[in-house]
Amino acid sequence: MKSLAIVGLQFGDEGKGKLTDTFAANFDLVIRYQGGNNAGHTVYAHGKKYVLHLLPSGIIHAHTINVMGNGMVIDLDALEKELEPFHIHQLRISDRAHIITPLHRYLDAQAEGNASQKIGTTLKGIGPAYQLKAGRIGLRMSSLMNVDRFKFELKQLYDFYGFNEDVEAYVQRLTPFIQRLRPAIVDVGSLLEAAKEKGQSMLFEGAQGMMLDLDHGTYPFVTSSHPSPTSAAIDLGIPQGWISRTLGVVKAYTTRVGEGPFPTEYDNEVSQSIRERAHEYGATTGRPRRIGHLDLVMLKQALRVAGVTELAVTLFDILSGVEPLKICTHYRFQEKEIMTVPAHADDLKQVTPVYQTFSSWQEDLSTIRTYEALPKAAKAYLRFIETTLKRPIRFISVGPQREQLIEVSHD
Ligand code: GDP
Ligand code: IMO
Ligand code: MG
Numbered sequence: 001m002k003s004l005a006i007v008g009l010q011f012g013d014e015g016k017g018k019l020t021d022t023f024a025a026n027f028d029l030v031i032r033y034q035g036g037n038n039a040g041h042t043v044y045a046h047g048k049k050y051v052l053h054l055l056p057s058g059i060i061h062a063h064t065i066n067v068m069g070n071g072m073v074i075d076l077d078a079l080e081k082e083l084e085p086f087h088i089h090q091l092r093i094s095d096r097a098h099i100i101t102p103l104h105r106y107l108d109a110q111a112e113g114n115a116s117q118k119i120g121t122t123l124k125g126i127g128p129a130y131q132l133k134a135g136r137i138g139l140r141m142s143s144l145m146n147v148d149r150f151k152f153e154l155k156q157l158y159d160f161y162g163f164n165e166d167v168e169a170y171v172q173r174l175t176p177f178i179q180r181l182r183p184a185i186v187d188v189g190s191l192l193e194a195a196k197e198k199g200q201s202m203l204f205e206g207a208q209g210m211m212l213d214l215d216h217g218t219y220p221f222v223t224s225s226h227p228s229p230t231s232a233a234i235d236l237g238i239p240q241g242w243i244s245r246t247l248g249v250v251k252a253y254t255t256r257v258g259e260g261p262f263p264t265e266y267d268n269e270v271s272q273s274i275r276e277r278a279h280e281y282g283a284t285t286g287r288p289r290r291i292g293h294l295d296l297v298m299l300k301q302a303l304r305v306a307g308v309t310e311l312a313v314t315l316f317d318i319l320s321g322v323e324p325l326k327i328c329t330h331y332r333f334q335e336k337e338i339m340t341v342p343a344h345a346d347d348l349k350q351v352t353p354v355y356q357t358f359s360s361w362q363e364d365l366s367t368i369r370t371y372e373a374l375p376k377a378a379k380a381y382l383r384f385i386e387t388t389l390k391r392p393i394r395f396i397s398v399g400p401q402r403e404q405l406i407e408v409s410h411d
Contacts, residue, residue, distance in 0.1 A: 002027070002201035005229035005246040008209030009302040011256040013282075013289065014249040015314035015397055017041025020057035020205045022402045028200035030058025031192070033235035034071040034225040035207035036100060036129065037078045038122040040283025044400050051283050054079050056205050059086050065195075069188055070096035071225060071235025073129035074141065075105075080177045088180060094188040095142040096237075101154065102170065103163045104128040119221045120258030122284050130214075130224035132157075141185050144178050147171060189237025196242070204232055204243060210302035211256075218345055221260025228306045247394065248308035250299060250385070252316045255289040257282045261348040264292035264328045278318045293355065295328045296388050301341050303389060312395035313382060317365040317404075325360045327384065328353040358384070366399045371408045 004023065008014040021043040024030050037053035044050075045060045054074060058064040068074065074097050083091070104125030111117040111127065121127060132138040137157060143150045151171045158167060195202065208227040211217045215226065226235070233240045253274065256262050271291035274280065280289040302308070319325065330337045331351035342348045361375040368374055374382075374396075386393050396406040 001196050001199065001242065003204065003243050003245070004202075005204040005206065005232065005243045007206040007227060007229050007246060007248055007306045007308070009211075009248045009250050009299055009306065009308070010209045010254050010295075011211045011262075012207075012209040013040070013255055013257070013280075014209060014251045016205065016207070016249050017043050017052060017057045018397065018400060018402070019247070019249060019312055019314070019395070020203065021045060021060055022405060023203055024058035024061045024064055026201070027058065027064065027203040029065045029067055029192075029195055030056040030203045030205060031067040031069060031232075031236065032056040032072060032205050032207065033069040033229075033232040034227060035223065036073040036124060036126050037075055037082075038124050038126045038223060038284060039207035041207070042283050042400065045402065052082070053284060054082055055086065055091070058203060058205075059090060062087075062090070064090060066091050067188055067191065067236075068093045068097060069232070069236040070094040071231065072097045073100050073126060073133075073225075074098070075100035075124065076174055076177065078124075079181075080174070088184055091184045092186050092188065092191055093141055093181070093184050094236075095140065095145075095185050096188075097141045098129050098133050099139040099141060099143070100125040100129045101139070101157075102165050103158060103161060104132070106163065107161070119260065122258075122282075124284070127224045144185060145182065147175060147178065150178075187237075192236060192238050202242070204229055210306055211298055213305065216301065216305045218260045218341075218348060219343070221258065221345060230305070230307050245310065246306060246308050247310055247312055248303055248306060248391070249312050249314055250294075251314050252294065252319050252381075253322075254292040254295055255280055256292070257285065257287050257289050261345050262290055262292055263331060263348065263351050263353045264295045265290050266292060270322060274318055274322065278315055293326045293328055293353070294385070295353070296385070297328060297331055297339055298341055299389060300339065303391060308391055310394045311386070311389065311391050312397065313385065313393055314397040316378070316382075316396050317398040319360075319378070319381070320365055321360065321362050323360045325358045325381065326355040327358065327381075329356050329388065330354040356384070366404060368398055369403075369406055371396070371406055374406075
């Protein structure tokens, strides 16, 4: 079976949506396995801009079936709005995926309002949804098969939290949408098994990025799911081993939205110019993204955890004219040079990045379509990443449009 997973290796927003949409042309199924509408995946197609939050980024191609796994957390209001321009017959949603309600959004806002808990979430109710799931009191999509049952379970949950919103009005408003959604709610593991038997190809799309992983990211400044495709087995109900290739997406520099340690961050006229040229503002919340140099220490860890077999470097066009151009190769921590990410956020805040400086280039890369045509200095920057990370760079993205992509041949 042809399969490929796409995973962000930094703090999200690496350009996963653009790549997933571009590659979806050659896949039958596009499958999101975790996260919710905290994600914002930007796709340009047919002269239009789409920002996808819950829907897999294959939905723009009419031939694809787009699957949302049990590892996802789904806000029904958000899904209804997002589905408007698309066809519901292209969508399949796991009957085991969890539902985000106004209560979840309220709990998220409560935690963010408390100085000791604030981490700068997207306020979409993501953390509470995974908390309630692990606490075994969450609501799942299967509850929607019977509106009375859904109402009863929702009332129980609201009562448990003393949350006084009107359940009747909420369910009544959503009922027409729930009825439309029902045929799409399926056992995703069985669906994928049948698709595999038919020889259909599968593109797996991770949301967020490896440094936001609940276990392996910069805890507690992380999201509450596992962006790694190694968790796709649990998040979809399929055996390990179905994913033969994992493409790690690396933005040519680093960005982060929300709070938390960020060793290579800098804020000056260079980072501000990057922010404006690349429009580095959150696709979900509009917050300005923090900017930093590329960090190979974090990338090295991310590659291992995510099982990355090859790389795509994105937003490479943005580095033209960036000076000084630096890559972090190590951290200095407690008088030692280290190549691993300290587990405690306070320790990670204390590290000093050790940099290698590279020659910059001025040429516009956005119309380049072959590796050979790249400036010499640009190739040196890429070669250093490839040799240090020991993974081939297969794709270089030089703009937001589908065609702004260089495929690198490694023959
Ligand atoms: P995602 O969350 O990983 O899908 O990434 P986002 O969509 O949140 O952020 C990536 C941003 O960069 C979006 O505005 C994309 O349109 C844009 N983008 C993606 N690839 C490139 C690229 O190679 N060059 C430039 N200049 N922009 C890109
Ligand atoms: P995509 O898929 C960037 C960040 C939030 C916050 C932390 C926890 O577009 O790459 P949450 O709402 O998940 O509880 O917030 O995670 N975050 C993202 N940052 N891109 C994303 O998704 C993100 N999803 C969550 O800013 O710091
Ligand atoms: Mg994004």
